[in-house]
Amino acid sequence: MNWQAVILSLELAASVAGILLVAGLPIAYWVTFSKWRWKFLVEAIIAVPLVLPPTVLGYYILAGLGPRNLPGKLWQSWFGHTLPFTFGGLLVASLLYSLPFAVQPFSAGFENVDRKVIEASWTLGASRLETFFRVILPLSAVGVISGAVLSFAHTIGEFGVVLMVGGNIPGVTRTISIDIYDQVQAGNYVAANRTSLLLLLFSFLVLSVIYGTNRRVMNVWRRR
Amino acid sequence: MNRSGKLNFRTLGLLSAVLLAMSVPLEIAATGYPVQSPAPGSCGTLTIAAAADLSEVMNTIAADFRAKTGCVVRLSTGSSGNFLSQIENGAPFDLFFSADFAYPKKLESEGLAVAGSTYLYAIGKIVLWVRNDSRLDVSKGLEALRDPAIQQLAIANPQHAPYGRAAEQALRNAGVYDALKDRLVLGENISQAAQFVESGNANAGILALSSALSGELKKKGHYSVIPQNLYSPLDQGAVIMRSSKNPQAAEKFLASLQSPETRELLAQYGFALPPLGAN
Numbered sequence: 001m002n003w004q005a006v007i008l009s010l011e012l013a014a015s016v017a018g019i020l021l022v023a024g025l026p027i028a029y030w031v032t033f034s035k036w037r038w039k040f041l042v043e044a045i046i047a048v049p050l051v052l053p054p055t056v057l058g059y060y061i062l063a064g065l066g067p068r069n070l071p072g073k074l075w076q077s078w079f080g081h082t083l084p085f086t087f088g089g090l091l092v093a094s095l096l097y098s099l100p101f102a103v104q105p106f107s108a109g110f111e112n113v114d115r116k117v118i119e120a121s122w123t124l125g126a127s128r129l130e131t132f133f134r135v136i137l138p139l140s141a142v143g144v145i146s147g148a149v150l151s152f153a154h155t156i157g158e159f160g161v162v163l164m165v166g167g168n169i170p171g172v173t174r175t176i177s178i179d180i181y182d183q184v185q186a187g188n189y190v191a192a193n194r195t196s197l198l199l200l201l202f203s204f205l206v207l208s209v210i211y212g213t214n215r216r217v218m219n220v221w222r223r224r
Numbered sequence: 225m226n227r228s229g230k231l232n233f234r235t236l237g238l239l240s241a242v243l244l245a246m247s248v249p250l251e252i253a254a255t256g257y258p259v260q261s262p263a264p265g266s267c268g269t270l271t272i273a274a275a276a277d278l279s280e281v282m283n284t285i286a287a288d289f290r291a292k293t294g295c296v297v298r299l300s301t302g303s304s305g306n307f308l309s310q311i312e313n314g315a316p317f318d319l320f321f322s323a324d325f326a327y328p329k330k331l332e333s334e335g336l337a338v339a340g341s342t343y344l345y346a347i348g349k350i351v352l353w354v355r356n357d358s359r360l361d362v363s364k365g366l367e368a369l370r371d372p373a374i375q376q377l378a379i380a381n382p383q384h385a386p387y388g389r390a391a392e393q394a395l396r397n398a399g400v401y402d403a404l405k406d407r408l409v410l411g412e413n414i415s416q417a418a419q420f421v422e423s424g425n426a427n428a429g430i431l432a433l434s435s436a437l438s439g440e441l442k443k444k445g446h447y448s449v450i451p452q453n454l455y456s457p458l459d460q461g462a463v464i465m466r467s468s469k470n471p472q473a474a475e476k477f478l479a480s481l482q483s484p485e486t487r488e489l490l491a492q493y494g495f496a497l498p499p500l501g502a503n
Contacts, residue, residue, distance in 0.1 A: 068424045084425040085376055085409045167409030167420065168381060185305040185384035187312070 001194055004171050005179040009156050012087070012175065016094045017152035020102035023095075024147060028106030029132065047100045054097070054160025061093055061165045085167035090175070093161040098151040105150060109143015110136055146210050153206040156199070267295045267473040271316060273307040274299060275323035275460065276380075276413035277348055277387060277432035280439060281493040282321070289480055295473050303413035305384025311336060311465065318468040319477060321460070323348060323414070323432075324386035328463035337463035338471070345481050346495035348458035349433040350390050351447035353421060360428055362448040366398035369428065376409045378420035378429035386458060387414040391430035394454040421445070433494030460495075 031043060049057070065072040065083045076082050083089035113136050121131040137144065159177040166173035168182070176195060183192035274282045279301040286297035300307075304322040311317060311331060320337070322328050325344065331337035352368065354360050360368050369377060379395075380388030388410065395401040411417030414432045421429035422444055436447045462481075464474045480486055487497055 062419075062423055062425060066423045066425050081375070082425055084420070163412060167376070167378070167426075168412075169409060182381065182383050184309050185303060185381075187305070187309055 001191070001198070002174075002176075002179045005174050005176045006195075006198075008171060008174065009176040012090055012094060013152045013155040015091055016098050016155040017102075017148045019091075019095060020098060020151045021144075021148050024099070024102040024106055024151075025137075025144070027099075028103045028110060028147075029136075031103065032107045032110040046103050049097045050100050054158075055164060057093060057096060058161045058164030061089060061161070084165040085169060085173060087172055089165055090162055090173055093165065094155045094158055097158060097161060098154045101154045102147040102151040105143045105147035106140070107143075109140030109146070112143065113139045142213055146213070149206055149210060153203060157203065267293055267476070268470050269296045269298060270318050270470055270473045270477060271298045272300070272319045272321065272477075273311070273315070273317040274301050274321040275304045275307075275386070276301050276415040277323055277434045278321055279415060279435075281434060281489060281495075284489060285480075285486055288485070289477055292480070293473070293476060295470075295476070297477075301415070303380070303385045305381075306413070308384075314467075316467065316469075317465055318470055318474045319462060319464055321345065321462045322386070323458065323460055324389075325459040325461040327386075328461040331463055331465075336466055338466055338468075341464045341478075342461045343463070343478050343481070344459055344498045345462050345478075346460045346490050346497060348387065348390075348460055349452070349494055349496065350387060350394060350430055350450045350455065350458070351433050351436050352428060352450060353418070353431045353436050353441065353445055353447040354428045355421065355424060355445045358427065358445075362428075362446065365448055366394060366400055366450065366454070369395075369400050369404055374404070374427045375407060376420075376426035377404055377407055378409050378411055378417040378426035378431075380414040380417045381410040381412060385411075385413050386460075387430075387432050388417075390455040390458050393456065394430065394450050397454040437492070437494045 027046070031039065031046070062084055063069070065075055067073060067076055067082050072082055079088070083092060117135060117139070118131060121135045122128070126134065157177060158175070159181070162173065162175050162178055163181065166175070166178060168174050168178060174182075176199065180192050180195050180199070183189075183195065272282070272286070282299055282301065286299055289295060290297055300317075304324060304327055307315070307317070307320055307322070308327045308330065311320060312334065320328060320331065325342070328337060328342040332339055332342055352362050352366060354362055359373070360371060362368055379391035380386075382388035382392040392401065395404060409417075409420055409426050411420055414435060417429050418431045418435045418441055420426040421431070422441055430450065431441070431447070433447075433449060435441055436445070462478060464471055464478070468474050481490075482500065487500075491497060
């Protein structure tokens with residue numbers, strides 16, 4: 001087992017889940033409660049990674065954010081290097097890629113909170129922020145936890161973008177899924193099998209926990 | 225549903241109607257594309273797996289072959305190691321053009337390829353390649369890589385790509401491997417390594433001469449050939465699969481590689497050629 005790759009994947013997934021937990025909550029709040037008529041466009045943008053081939057994102061990161069293009073040049077002048085072949089690059093790609101896996105369960109959780117309870121909190125003088133942290137968040141904890149766990153798990157399973165922009169650097173961009181690919185290509189089926197089995201069990205465990213906790217939250221497209 | 229919800233649905237409906245309308249001309253264009261129908265007296269379809277260094281030259285060879293014989297050729301290109309494991313797991317190829325000699329031999333010994341059919345079709349060369357806007361002086365050879373400005377050097381993955389192995393070997397023999405090993409970025413195959421440098425994301429790359437001589441790379445950069453004594457010869461072998469449904473066409477294709485035109489073409493793409501009758 002390539003523990004370096006396992007640890008790298010865990011680090012990446014934990015960073016993604018952590019950042020999306022912070023950044024995803026306000027987005028999900030807005031998506032749930034906004035009455036803006038063009039809101040569906042924002043929802044579509046957030047959901048795009050669900051259907052977008054990883055190659056598209058990989059291509060844009062490699063070509064668009066490469067040092068020959070303006071966005072890439074800007075990035076380079078701010079951070080001193082371009083995105084491909086770095087942990088930061090994988091992080092940016094994974095954040096984009098896992099966004100719907102966090103925001104949609106968050107949003108589904110918020111929607112399940114009884115509107116009357118929220119309004120009661122407001123009329124009793126609590127601010128919107130206070131209402132969010134003391135009423136909405138506790139009542140939608142299952143959705144929030146599901147979103148964090150799903151984005152974590154989805155990042156562990158990411159492959160296409162990492163293959164395209166990672167450059168396969170041990171300890172930096174060689175994640176567990178890339179390691180399995182390498183093992184298969186090199187004909188080390190025993191090693192590939194061991195790592196694959198671990199990932200299979202992990203994925204099954206994660207989904208079992210989520211379905212077991214609340215099956216309704218998984219239905220991210222549900223609308224009342 | 226509230227009022228704004230209904231509005232959204234109407235807008236969405238409009239949007240999908242527009243998208244649908246846009247997709248119609250595309251579909252017509254797609255059917256207008258020349259369909260690969262076999263010529264009269266055809267020999268059916270030949271499915272070929274070819275190492276990534278062959279991508280461009282193989283397209284030409286396949287087109288010539290089709291014009292001469294009427295065989296339809298379906299070409300897949302990628303990492304030789306990947307094809308090896310796909311074939312070991314039942315991939316339906318008729319012919320496999322590896323970037324090395326060991327993989328075809330392995331398939332023979334495993335009984336997956338026709339015994340004794342491995343054919344030495346070309347000998348690959350590696351080059352140090354940079355973009356034209358690079359300040360690196362490639363004429364100094366691999367010594368040029370001692371330049372601290374090199375942040376990333378792209379090579380193919382030595383674990384399963386023969387060109388990656390040759391690159392690593394050359395770096396070691398030139399005595400620069402240890403200095404560079406933390407700055408290597410590994411392409412899944414030699415074409416991806418090429419694309420890492422071509423896009424400017426890596427500063428330099430050790431690529432196949434055949435890649436350096438094709439398409440975009442030819443326009444965008446320059447190279448110096450890495451001396452042959454720094455790495456073991458990249459003998460490249462092709463084999464016919466035992467599971468091939470069309471072994472006659474496969475044999476015909478291998479035989480066509482002996483023709484002067486094809487040999488000339490391979491030479492143009494930077495391959496050294498085994499003497500005629502070496503196989």
